[in-house]
Amino acid sequence: MQTISSLEELDQFKQTSEALLVMYGGTNCGVCHSIKPKLEAMVAEQFPKMQQVYVNCHETTDICSQNQIFTLPVVQVYFTGQKFIEEVRSFGLSVLMDEIRRPYGMLFSEV
Numbered sequence: 001m002q003t004i005s006s007l008e009e010l011d012q013f014k015q016t017s018e019a020l021l022v023m024y025g026g027t028n029c030g031v032c033h034s035i036k037p038k039l040e041a042m043v044a045e046q047f048p049k050m051q052q053v054y055v056n057c058h059e060t061t062d063i064c065s066q067n068q069i070f071t072l073p074v075v076q077v078y079f080t081g082q083k084f085i086e087e088v089r090s091f092g093l094s095v096l097m098d099e100i101r102r103p104y105g106m107l108f109s110e111v
Contacts, residue, residue, distance in 0.1 A: 001040045001052040007063050010055065015081055019050040019104060024067075024074040027058040032073045038093055039075070046097055047104050079103050 001023065004010045013020055021043055025032030036054065043050055057064035057072060064070075077085035077100055085099050 001036065001054045004053045004055050004063065005060055007066055010053065010063055010067075013051065013053055014078055017051045017078065018080055018107060019047065020078040021050055021052045021100075022055065022076045022078070023052070024055045024057055024064055024069045024072060024076075026056060026072050029072045035073060035093065039096075042093060042097055043100075047100060049108055050100075050104065079107055 004013070004022075010022070013022075021039075023032075023036060023039060025036060040052060043052055055063050055069075057069060071089050073089070075085075075087045075091070075096065076083055084103050085096070087096055
């Protein structure tokens, strides 16, 4: 999971990635530190074409405020530049994987 340090960098990922997962977390967020490695592994295994980026809201507050992130953790999923999924604060990783599966399958299906 690549760490993003500027708003421009995040916008570039959103515009150029067919599938993108953005996790907003923080240095002092215990839940964030707990789910980040699990989320990263699950996405890499189940959705190998999806790019993953991480935004530390305690270090880059401007990115989080511009994207209206005021609580942690937040996970956003984009397909072809549009936000499809947003999970905030308490959510299940397996439920998130199920939500991603259908649009990911439609985008990358070999029909």
